[in-house]
Amino acid sequence: MPDDSIERQDCPPMRPAVSRRALLASLAAGAGTGVGVALAIGANDAAAPPLVQSAETPSVERFYGTHQPGIATASQRFAVFAAFDLETGDDAGGAPAGARVAVNFQHLMKRWSDVAAALMAGTPAGPLPVNRAGAPADSGIADGLAPSRLTVTFGLGPELFDRIGRNDLRPKRLRELPAFSTDRLQPAWSGGQLFVQICGDDPQTISHAFRSLRGRAPGLARLRWSQQGFLGRFGAATARNLFGQKDGTANPRPGTAAFDDAVWAHGDEPAWFAGGTYLVFCKIRMNLPKWDTSTAREQELAIGRRRDTGAPLSGGHEFSPLDFSSTGPDGRPLIAPDSHLALVRDVPMLRRSYNYDYAFQVAADPADGHHADRPGHSHDDPLHDHAGAGHDGYDTGMLFCAYLRDPADFVRAQQKMAAADRLNAFVEHTGSAVFAIPPGVQPGRPLAAALFPRR
Amino acid sequence: MPDDSIERQDCPPMRPAVSRRALLASLAAGAGTGVGVALAIGANDAAAPPLVQSAETPSVERFYGTHQPGIATASQRFAVFAAFDLETGDDAGGAPAGARVAVNFQHLMKRWSDVAAALMAGTPAGPLPVNRAGAPADSGIADGLAPSRLTVTFGLGPELFDRIGRNDLRPKRLRELPAFSTDRLQPAWSGGQLFVQICGDDPQTISHAFRSLRGRAPGLARLRWSQQGFLGRFGAATARNLFGQKDGTANPRPGTAAFDDAVWAHGDEPAWFAGGTYLVFCKIRMNLPKWDTSTAREQELAIGRRRDTGAPLSGGHEFSPLDFSSTGPDGRPLIAPDSHLALVRDVPMLRRSYNYDYAFQVAADPADGHHADRPGHSHDDPLHDHAGAGHDGYDTGMLFCAYLRDPADFVRAQQKMAAADRLNAFVEHTGSAVFAIPPGVQPGRPLAAALFPRR
Numbered sequence: 001m002p003d004d005s006i007e008r009q010d011c012p013p014m015r016p017a018v019s020r021r022a023l024l025a026s027l028a029a030g031a032g033t034g035v036g037v038a039l040a041i042g043a044n045d046a047a048a049p050p051l052v053q054s055a056e057t058p059s060v061e062r063f064y065g066t067h068q069p070g071i072a073t074a075s076q077r078f079a080v081f082a083a084f085d086l087e088t089g090d091d092a093g094g095a096p097a098g099a100r101v102a103v104n105f106q107h108l109m110k111r112w113s114d115v116a117a118a119l120m121a122g123t124p125a126g127p128l129p130v131n132r133a134g135a136p137a138d139s140g141i142a143d144g145l146a147p148s149r150l151t152v153t154f155g156l157g158p159e160l161f162d163r164i165g166r167n168d169l170r171p172k173r174l175r176e177l178p179a180f181s182t183d184r185l186q187p188a189w190s191g192g193q194l195f196v197q198i199c200g201d202d203p204q205t206i207s208h209a210f211r212s213l214r215g216r217a218p219g220l221a222r223l224r225w226s227q228q229g230f231l232g233r234f235g236a237a238t239a240r241n242l243f244g245q246k247d248g249t250a251n252p253r254p255g256t257a258a259f260d261d262a263v264w265a266h267g268d269e270p271a272w273f274a275g276g277t278y279l280v281f282c283k284i285r286m287n288l289p290k291w292d293t294s295t296a297r298e299q300e301l302a303i304g305r306r307r308d309t310g311a312p313l314s315g316g317h318e319f320s321p322l323d324f325s326s327t328g329p330d331g332r333p334l335i336a337p338d339s340h341l342a343l344v345r346d347v348p349m350l351r352r353s354y355n356y357d358y359a360f361q362v363a364a365d366p367a368d369g370h371h372a373d374r375p376g377h378s379h380d381d382p383l384h385d386h387a388g389a390g391h392d393g394y395d396t397g398m399l400f401c402a403y404l405r406d407p408a409d410f411v412r413a414q415q416k417m418a419a420a421d422r423l424n425a426f427v428e429h430t431g432s433a434v435f436a437i438p439p440g441v442q443p444g445r446p447l448a449a450a451l452f453p454r455r
Numbered sequence: 456m457p458d459d460s461i462e463r464q465d466c467p468p469m470r471p472a473v474s475r476r477a478l479l480a481s482l483a484a485g486a487g488t489g490v491g492v493a494l495a496i497g498a499n500d501a502a503a504p505p506l507v508q509s510a511e512t513p514s515v516e517r518f519y520g521t522h523q524p525g526i527a528t529a530s531q532r533f534a535v536f537a538a539f540d541l542e543t544g545d546d547a548g549g550a551p552a553g554a555r556v557a558v559n560f561q562h563l564m565k566r567w568s569d570v571a572a573a574l575m576a577g578t579p580a581g582p583l584p585v586n587r588a589g590a591p592a593d594s595g596i597a598d599g600l601a602p603s604r605l606t607v608t609f610g611l612g613p614e615l616f617d618r619i620g621r622n623d624l625r626p627k628r629l630r631e632l633p634a635f636s637t638d639r640l641q642p643a644w645s646g647g648q649l650f651v652q653i654c655g656d657d658p659q660t661i662s663h664a665f666r667s668l669r670g671r672a673p674g675l676a677r678l679r680w681s682q683q684g685f686l687g688r689f690g691a692a693t694a695r696n697l698f699g700q701k702d703g704t705a706n707p708r709p710g711t712a713a714f715d716d717a718v719w720a721h722g723d724e725p726a727w728f729a730g731g732t733y734l735v736f737c738k739i740r741m742n743l744p745k746w747d748t749s750t751a752r753e754q755e756l757a758i759g760r761r762r763d764t765g766a767p768l769s770g771g772h773e774f775s776p777l778d779f780s781s782t783g784p785d786g787r788p789l790i791a792p793d794s795h796l797a798l799v800r801d802v803p804m805l806r807r808s809y810n811y812d813y814a815f816q817v818a819a820d821p822a823d824g825h826h827a828d829r830p831g832h833s834h835d836d837p838l839h840d841h842a843g844a845g846h847d848g849y850d851t852g853m854l855f856c857a858y859l860r861d862p863a864d865f866v867r868a869q870q871k872m873a874a875a876d877r878l879n880a881f882v883e884h885t886g887s888a889v890f891a892i893p894p895g896v897q898p899g900r901p902l903a904a905a906l907f908p909r910r
Contacts, residue, residue, distance in 0.1 A: 080814065082814075128747065128748075132748060132750070133750075134750030134751060134753075135747070135748055135749065135750055135751065136699075136750075136751040136754065136762065138699075139697075139698075139699045139743075139746075139747055140695065140699030140700075140762055140763065141687070141695050141696070141697055141698075141699045142687065142695075143695060143699065143763065144689060144692055144695070145687050145688060145689065146688070148688065201688075202687055202688045203685045203687070203812075204685065204686070204687025204688070204695075204810065205687065207697065207810070207812045207851075210814070211743070211747075215747065226814040227814075228812075228813075228814060230658045230659065231659070232596070232597065232600050232657055232658070232659025232660065233600060233601070233603065233656075233657045233659070234599060234600065237599055240595065240596055240597075240598060240599070240659075241596070242594075242596055242662065243594075243596075244591075244593075244594045244595030244596045244598065245595075288594075288666070291594075292583065292590070292594055292666075292670065293583075293587060293590055294590065295587070295588075295589030295590055295591075296589060296590065296591040297589060298589075299591065307591065307595055308595065308598065355659065355662070357658075357662045357683075358683075358813075359535065359537075359665070359681040359682075359683060396662075
């Protein structure tokens with residue numbers, strides 16, 4: 001039940017008191033440009049209504065720690081995922097390109113770690129490196145907004161370690177995912193050397209955080225792709241995906257041995273990676289027209305659970321143990337062997353996925369004239385198969401996130417699913433990426449600083 | 456202060472008691488497929504945790520009334536806007552094409568009115584017309600979710616009245632917007648015969664509502680464009696746009712004569728349109744890289760208000776009267792005559808806009824191969840002017856919504872702005888549309904039924 005604390009944290013009677021430290025830090029930074037709980041101090045404020053709402057008490061997640069935030073954190077309601085690639089460093093300069101890239105990487109990790117720590121605490125991120133004299137230090141779009149459980153999580157892609165000359169310290173299980181027969185991957189939505197996951201309960205603080213992080217990349221790294229997701233306000237209940245199913249029922253619970261075993265890195269990894277994990281990210285497009293016009297029986301057989309209650313088809317309730325041996329009147333297993341549930345059941349991982357619904361906006365682009373003369377060309381027929389329509393498609397589905405100690409476990413499950421999963425008829429993987437998620441950050445030492453030990 | 460009631464309605468101690476009627480209606484509909492507060496009643500429910508969270512008490516807006524909902528309603532946090540065009544009706548059939556289109560229009564209004572009323576009340580919408588035997592009546596993606604102040608608002612475009620043979624009943628002030636010199640309009644994001652605005656505090660209930668409405672259009676109308684917006688959780692404070700400015704400070708307050716005068720239709724309109732209004736909708740792309748690297752002084756001069764407090768540059772606080780005569784030490788007006796504030800000040804209207812941040816996703820499309828080989832091509836340079844980059848652009852800005860009694864007032868202001876507004880350097884209009892928003896719906900009579908009086 002990843003959303004356990006969301007509603008509670010939204011509501012004053014159950015929220016912790018306002019973070020006095022965040023408020024003081026913000027005041028100390030001053031200048032009226034702070035984000036989060038910052039007060040806008042202006043010449044005319046005597047008569048102005050206060051910007052900080054008492055009902056807007058922030059709920060603040062910790063940036064520093066053994067593990068990065070945004071993993072064991074109860075799922076927030078909104079997320080942005082983005083991948084960046086380091087700049088090639090082929091401009092004029094003194095150092096050899098390879099060394100320069102490594103230095104650039106360290107600069108970026110320093111900037112990003114500082115920004116993430118500040119924004120998560122509800123304090124100002126400070127001016128952009130590119131700002132000119134007189135430019136405001138911050139966009140101000142989150143002025144007066146609480147952090148709303150903002151978390152920022154960073155990852156490192158398989159290509160990165162070679163680029164920065166640290167292949168010897170590369171986490172052992174970090175390698176590109178193999179191709180699966182059911183993939184329909186788009187390079188523009190796949191891969192990446194650097195990864196950022198920004199989660200929170202307010203999309204505007206997320207938009208602000210992404211703008212603040214992205215604004216510190218120029219010259220060091222360039223954006224490769226980004227995706228945006230949401231979860232409905234299901235409170236303590238398991239959130240439903242856009243097939244209407246409860247998603248995440250089988251997740252291990254943070255704080256248990258099962259969670260630690262499933263998520264945090266094996267002991268045989270490089271020492272610097274202790275406390276780290278891996279993320280498998282997939283953009284999975286759902287064929288909603290096909291799904292919505294299939295029968296309830298087809299849907300439930302594909303999943304192996306009841307759509308309404310989430311109970312396994314072998315009986316019981318959402319959290320009942322699975323019984324793969326029990327059979328129906330026809331002698332066949334109640335949970336079909338080629339159901340999604342049967343195929344993925346033995347992969348220990350934390351699913352921390354988000355729904356996405358980009359609707360029709362993807363198909364219309366201002367510089368892309370071939371739509372201008374034919375708006376509305378038959379997009380709304382639910383019997384038409386949009387999933388293969390690409391540019392004409394209504395793009396809706398799941399941003400699948402699995403945190404786990406060994407991506408090979410995911411690969412094995414995915415190979416089984418590619419071969420047999422009944423769900424394949426309804427989904428296609430259009431983007432994928434894998435990242436090593438370094439351990440948490442300590443004050444004064446940026447993310448992944450251990451890759452460049454002080455000599 | 457359009458968001459006044461959002462936070463209060465989110466939190467149990469200030470919320471009204473659960474809608475017993477909605478719950479009973481949902482139970483009566485039964486079958487475990489209900490949306491909103493519906494209970495999923497399954498064979499194994501005895502041991503299952505309840506799906507309805509007591510902390511999830513719905514906040515329900517009224518669909519029926521003198522005016523449509525979603526106008527005087529305090530702004531919700533999320534919105535989807537979509538335009539549809541009626542099908543041409545050129546398939547085989549008995550009636551002449553024109554008459555068939557009019558009948559199709561009435562069918563669609565009946566379906567949509569029924570769905571909107573049901574979903575806003577938190578009751579099931581019923582099966583899709585295209586469902587085959589055995590298909591679930593509903594996608595179930597909103598099972599267990601409260602309506603979260605869901606509103607559905609419908610509009611009729613200028614072309615529509617000719618298409619349905621009712622030009623004699625066309626609202627007097629409904630005509631296509633003229634071209635403005637600063638437009639960079641894309642046909643694929645503009646116009647439309649039918650309009651739907653769906654607002655609410657939970658994006659998943661909105662996704663569900665849109666899917667439910669769109670699934671009832673095939674054969675009758677086809678989707679033309681859709682857009683998605685959000686507002687930060689600013690509580691009682693005026694929401695900030697993605698320039699960091701407070702937006703909507705000057706809005707008339709619902710329930711006042713100023714509001715009624717600004718919004719609801721003039722008395723000289725066709726009788727059936729009493730209680731209606733007009734909507735001017737613009738997709739306004741903001742050039743954030745340019746904005747973020749301009750000076751604070753340039754930003755404030757362009758607007759005419761302080762960025763941090765929202766106070767006019769003539770002094771005072773956010774809600775102080777504007778003083779266009781007061782001058783600075785240099786003898787020039789403190790509020791520049793070509794500032795946005797000076798140019799739009801005399802247009803009575805209700806601004807009910809949303810921010811949008813589509814990030815980078817628009818640029819990547821699976822069927823659109825010309826990005827596949829060059830992911831990340833220099834998108835992240837904040838000094839680069841993305842606004843004109845079209846397909847390569849990071850698409851972020853405002854979905855401007857103005858409800859007003861006469862679109863010509865908007866046109867006049869827009870012409871002045873096109874000629875002089877300092878903001879033009881930072882924004883471009885990439886989509887626009889105008890709609891007549893019919894009066895509210897009465898039970899048993901679908902939206903705009905008065906266009907086809909019973910004989």
